[in-house]
Amino acid sequence: MPTSAPADQTGDPEVVHQLFETVRAEVGKVIVGQDEIVRLLLLSLFARGHCLLVGVPGLAKTLLVRTLAQTLDLSFGRIQFTPDLMPSDILGSELLHEHEQRLQFEFKPGPVFTNLLLADEINRTPPKTQAALLEAMQERSVTTAGKSRPLPNPFLVVATQNPIEQEGTYPLPEAQLDRFMFSLHLDYPSREEEIEIVRRTTYESEPQAGKTIGAAQILQADELLRALPVSEHVLGYAVDLVKATRPGSVNAPSVTNDFVEWGAGPRASQYLILGAKAMALFNGRPTPEISDVREVALPVLRHRVIGNYRATGEGKSSSDILREILKIVPEPVY
Known part of the structure; x- marks a missing residue:
């Protein structure tokens, strides 16, 4: 059985590093491959940031x-987004019932009241229902019946x-996309990984992950x-990188002015x-480095970064544009 460190030791970066490796090993008992996706997903969860999985x-x-919910010992909820889904199906609703010979309203919580919520195929529901998650994702609270x-x-x-x-989808508006810390794109497994997937899932019992840590x-x-110190040159590099995605801004590279319609806002610098x-x-280090910023730049x-008509015509994705920007923006000398 996996073991977890005592709660009062979690303030040690090395202990957190060990916990992270323990969680990743447990997830690996069930999930074959996708090591980078698992790592980045854990990064966003430990930073309490929401994540978008595209695949x-x-x-x-x-x-x-x-x-992940099972390994982290978190309550888990899943919502299958469909065109007829209503906001009350996510948030919950007030139900009228009789109590001590009197009629009164009682709130019945929706599936959003959980630790880890899976919003499955979120772009299959209309914007009105998508917006029901906006307050929950930003404020970590919901308002129903004025409360x-x-x-x-x-x-x-x-x-x-x-x-x-x-067909039958409703693209997420930029305001909601901005609530997600990471956007992670899953790719097909390699031949060896797919053989292992088939091997694991065609036996009578599939492997199970154990619990490691808790909420x-x-x-x-x-x-x-959040208490880790950050050097000024690292802060400056993160801001310079984000500003380089904004067309028309000072020092915006030509690839941005030519191919970007809208760049990233200040929340990108925070993330x-x-x-x-x-x-x-x-990684067990007490402060981030420039290389750490570069590693998370694409998913953040x-x-x-929204490409313009020219980017669409030339087949340039936002990832392609960002890779060029990462080559152009100079790393600070200190």
Whole structure:
């Protein structure tokens, strides 16, 4: 059985690094491959940031999130987004019932009241229902019948999207995309990984992941993460990188002015630093470096940089544009 460190030791970066490796090993008992996706997903969860998973059907997106909830000992909820889904199906509703011969309203919580929420195929529901998650993701509370109700702590949303089916879908607005810390794109497994997947899933009993840590340790790790000091040159590099995605801004490179319609906002700079802190913490280091910022740049920025008609015509994705920007923006000398 996996063991976890005592809760009062989670303030040590080396202990957090060991916990992270323990969690990753447990997830690996169920999920084959996708090591980078698992690592970045854990980074966002430990930083209490929401995550968007993009991938074709059959890549174990749902299984991955459910396994994480089981390994982290978190309550888990799943919502299958459909065109007829209503906001009350997510948030909950007031029900009229009789109590001591009197009629009164009682709030019945929806599936959003959980630690880890899987929003499956989030782009299959209309904007009105998508917006029901906005307050929950930003404020970690929901308002129903004029009353604000706090969500469990931690509260994390992992949403999935299918990139190949566009009929009957409602693209997420930029305001909601900006609520996600990371956008992670899953790819097909290698031949060896697919053989192992088939081997594991065609026996009578499939492997199960054990519990490692709990919500209290996740919150303690998040407190440590936010307390990590960041050098001025690292802060400056993160801001320069984000500003380089904004067309028309000072020092914007030509690739941005030529191919970008809208660049990333200040929340991207915040998430770059939070992601870099998490990367440093999970490597047992007490402060992030420039390399940590560069490692999380693509998942933080790719859904915040919107290409223009020229980028579409030349087949340039936001990831392509960002890779060029990463080559152009100079690393600070200190």
